[in-house]
Amino acid sequence: xxxxxxxxxxxxxxxxxxxxxxxxxxxxxxxxxxxxxxxxxxxxxxxxxxxxxxxxxxxxxxxxxxxxxxxxxxxxxxxxxxxxxxxxxxxxxxxxxxxxxxxxxxxxxxxxxxxxxxxxxxxxxxxxxxxxxxxxxxxxxxxxxxxxxxxxxxxxxxxxxxxxxxxxxxxxxxxxxxxxxxxxxxxxxxxxxxxxxxxxxxxxxxxxxxxxxxxxxxxxxxxxxxxxxxxxxxxxxxxxxxxxxxxxxxxxxxxxxxxxxxxxxxxxxxxxxxxxxxxxxxxxxxxxxxxxxxxxxxxxxxxxxxxxxxxxxxxxxxxxxxxxxxxxxxxx
Amino acid sequence: xxxxxxxxxxxxxxxxxxxxxxxxxxxxxxxxxxxxxxxxxxxxxxxxxxxxxxxxxxxxxxxxxxxxxxxxxxxxxxxxxxxxxxxxxxxxxxxxxxxxxxxxxxxxxxxxxxxxxxxxxxxxxxxxxxxxxxxxxxxxxxxxxxxxxxxxxxxxxxxxxxxxxxxxxxxxxxxxxxxxxxxxxxxxxxxxxxxxxxxxxxxxxxxxxxxxxxxxxxxxxxxxxxxxxxxxxxxxxxxxxxxxxxxxxxxxxxxxxxxxxxxxxxxxxxxxxxxxxxxxxxxxxxxxxxxxxxxxxxxxxxxxxxxxxxxxxxxxxxxxxxxxxxxxxxxx
DNA sequence: TTATTTTCATGTAACGTTTCATTCGTAATT
DNA sequence: AATTACGAATGAAACGTTACATGAAAATAA
Numbered sequence: 001x002x003x004x005x006x007x008x009x010x011x012x013x014x015x016x017x018x019x020x021x022x023x024x025x026x027x028x029x030x031x032x033x034x035x036x037x038x039x040x041x042x043x044x045x046x047x048x049x050x051x052x053x054x055x056x057x058x059x060x061x062x063x064x065x066x067x068x069x070x071x072x073x074x075x076x077x078x079x080x081x082x083x084x085x086x087x088x089x090x091x092x093x094x095x096x097x098x099x100x101x102x103x104x105x106x107x108x109x110x111x112x113x114x115x116x117x118x119x120x121x122x123x124x125x126x127x128x129x130x131x132x133x134x135x136x137x138x139x140x141x142x143x144x145x146x147x148x149x150x151x152x153x154x155x156x157x158x159x160x161x162x163x164x165x166x167x168x169x170x171x172x173x174x175x176x177x178x179x180x181x182x183x184x185x186x187x188x189x190x191x192x193x194x195x196x197x198x199x200x201x202x203x204x205x206x207x208x209x210x211x212x213x214x215x216x217x218x219x220x221x222x223x224x225x226x227x228x229x230x231x232x233x234x235x236x237x238x239x240x241x242x243x244x245x246x247x248x249x250x251x252x253x254x255x256x257x258x259x260x261x262x263x264x265x266x267x268x269x270x271x272x273x274x275x276x277x278x279x280x281x282x283x284x285x286x287x288x289x290x291x292x293x294x295x296x297x298x299x300x301x302x303x304x305x306x307x308x309x310x311x312x313x314x315x316x317x318x319x320x321x322x323x324x325x326x327x328x329x330x331x332x
Numbered sequence: 333x334x335x336x337x338x339x340x341x342x343x344x345x346x347x348x349x350x351x352x353x354x355x356x357x358x359x360x361x362x363x364x365x366x367x368x369x370x371x372x373x374x375x376x377x378x379x380x381x382x383x384x385x386x387x388x389x390x391x392x393x394x395x396x397x398x399x400x401x402x403x404x405x406x407x408x409x410x411x412x413x414x415x416x417x418x419x420x421x422x423x424x425x426x427x428x429x430x431x432x433x434x435x436x437x438x439x440x441x442x443x444x445x446x447x448x449x450x451x452x453x454x455x456x457x458x459x460x461x462x463x464x465x466x467x468x469x470x471x472x473x474x475x476x477x478x479x480x481x482x483x484x485x486x487x488x489x490x491x492x493x494x495x496x497x498x499x500x501x502x503x504x505x506x507x508x509x510x511x512x513x514x515x516x517x518x519x520x521x522x523x524x525x526x527x528x529x530x531x532x533x534x535x536x537x538x539x540x541x542x543x544x545x546x547x548x549x550x551x552x553x554x555x556x557x558x559x560x561x562x563x564x565x566x567x568x569x570x571x572x573x574x575x576x577x578x579x580x581x582x583x584x585x586x587x588x589x590x591x592x593x594x595x596x597x598x599x600x601x602x603x604x605x606x607x608x609x610x611x612x613x614x615x616x617x618x619x620x621x622x623x624x625x626x627x628x629x630x631x632x633x634x635x636x637x638x639x640x641x642x643x644x645x646x647x648x649x650x651x652x653x654x655x656x657x658x659x660x661x662x663x664x
Numbered sequence: 665t666t667a668t669t670t671t672c673a674t675g676t677a678a679c680g681t682t683t684c685a686t687t688c689g690t691a692a693t694t
Numbered sequence: 695a696a697t698t699a700c701g702a703a704t705g706a707a708a709c710g711t712t713a714c715a716t717g718a719a720a721a722t723a724a
Contacts, residue, residue: 009680009681010681011680019704020703020705021680021681022684022703022704022705026703032702034701037702037703051446052681053452054452055390055391055396055452055681056709057680057682059385059388059391059681060681061681062387069431075409076610077407080406080407081407083406083431084407087432087433088433098430099401099415099419099429101415101416101419101423115428117383118386120385120386120387250610278408278409278579341711342711352675353674353675354673354713354714365672365673385709385710386711389710389712391679391709391710392710393712394679
């Protein structure tokens with residue numbers, strides 16, 4: 001009879017196997033150990049159902065196999081998808097994830113960073129908004145959609161190219177006069193380039209465009225007003241609209257319906273993100289798709305690479321266009 | 333000049349403040365300490381910018397202030413919302429969350445449980461499918477939507493009442509002949525009661541009903557076939573449909589559109605969950621809303637209560653009906 | 665004033681690992 | 695066969711806390 005009150009420790013395994021503590025540690029960590037020893041230890045581990053105590057491990061080795069993910073929320077599809085894919089990638093690498101949902105609140109972001117650090121995470125991936133986050137020197141950090149200075153790498157999709165692609169698509173699909181709509185909210189550094197890309201695309205295709213950009217506090221109705229002002233005799237003067245996110249596109253589509261405009265016959269709409277209904281179905285609208293899975297992988301790769309480059313890279317991943325019912329279908 | 337290579341420890345604080353190690357520990361943990369001592373210690377903590385090492389803490393106290401959340405994925409709106417609210421609730425209680433996205437895979441679920449346990453979490457909240465999960469005796473576990481035996485508490489919304497409510501609503505809104513549609517996938521114990529509730533509701537309102545229940549592997553098209561079979565002269569024989577989830581309702585709505593049926597004029601549709609577009613807007617369809625925030629809170633409360641009741645409760649939270657455009661509006 | 669109780673900071677012993685200097689046993693060299 | 699070299703298991707020390715037994719000082723009682 002053994003006292004089985006608490007979980008077995010390495011010491012127990014060592015005793016059971018008749019080897020030294022250090023040997024057990026080596027076996028557990030996959031370090032080279034003589035075959036007969038390894039066998040005996042593995043047997044003992046089986047028999048006692050031993051599991052390493054990650055807290056002891058973390059304390060001694062100061063490597064915790066845990067990373068923190070800072071994200072505004074887990075509800076908006078783009079974020080939810082990011083969380084999902086990052087989790088998946090981490091799992092493959094045997095890393096755990098501390099989820100930090102920040103509500104895009106600068107204070108909360110900083111708080112979570114402190115928490116993560118005192119929790120000795122091996123690194124942090126963050127989609128944050130606080131312009132002056134303080135990150136301890138020693139903690140690897142990878143930013144999403146926002147370049148945060150020379151010490152921190154950033155992963156983003158190619159927002160400029162995406163904007164450009166949207167313009168080109170609209171041109172290809174026969175548009176002559178288009179609009180760019182954007183609302184400030186939740187757009188950090190990199191996604192701002194969508195605008196520049198779109199302008200660039202319009203210019204190169206000689207596509208006439210107008211912009212309507214709302215700030216964070218502005219009432220949504222201004223978009224409706226804006227669109228109304230461009231209706232003459234029941235006909236909207238735009239035949240194409242590029243919305244800075246699918247989220248916005250969804251709202252605009254509702255307004256267009258209300259104003260009696262047919263999509264895509266009267267006006268075509270392209271969004272940005274690649275949001276899908278319920279996560280597994282069709283796109284919610286025609287859209288510029290961000291490569292979420294690749295973004296996730298890249299973040300993890302950058303975070304966990306063991307030899308940090310002197311100059312952390314700014315990684316820009318390619319986007320693509322996807323049909324989602326709000327544009328005319330292309331002839332094949 | 334101090335060597336500031338590594339983070340300051342309690343020992344450093346103790347030296348700085350000229351007190352004993354134990355005293356610092358007490359201050360940090362809010363235990364009673366003489367006022368002058370407390371002050372000196374707090375000053376030293378400020379000065380050195382000391383942060384507790386949660387790994388040392390976890391090792392010694394075997395209380396880690398961390399819980400694990402097992403969830404199939406973070407993408408489907410109901411799950412995403414659950415994650416969000418649980419995170420929020422935990423934050424208020426100063427707990428951290430280890431996110432475990434399982435893909436509803438039994439093996440992965442078990443793997444994550446083992447991981448969580450060796451990570452010495454203070455408890456686990458799980459929405460799982462594996463019928464014979466092995467959970468170590470010592471780890472508090474709260475299940476969502478699935479009662480897992482006498483040792484484990486379960487939180488769920490009132491699925492029976494929800495089904496009943498759906499039937500009653502349809503009756504109130506003038507339906508005479510309704511259908512219940514369900515696909516096996518992702519329905520654990522408790523949500524199965526939606527069916528029984530719906531039947532009960534139909535019977536008590538003398539509402540004629542039919543059911544079409546698909547198993548997990550079955551092709552989705554069978555729903556289309558089923559509905560087609562019930563069309564005579566362009567008219568669907570059902571004037572109301574209850575779908576077991578909003579997810580399903582969304583698909584059914586597409587089929588109905590394809591079949592030329594007008595919603596809600598020809599046929600009214602009610603889903604289940606309370607899914608909203610993009611997390612912040614209107615409901616995706618008329619639906620029975622699960623009180624996600626309350627579910628989240630209840631889970632955390634049950635998990636973290638310090639005196640476990642002998643018999644873990646099965647908590648059933650009330651649902652409500654919400655209009656979402658796929659039913660006739662009620663007259664006020 | 666002395667004896668007795670109470671209060672409270674102190675310091676040491678774990679907690680379960682990893683690491684590294686040590687040592688033991690064996691193989692290679694002459 | 696004797697010496698040296700090598701490889702590999704060993705075991706003690708340390709990681710940064712918490713908990714508990716200890717003892718000193720202050721407060722009360724006699």
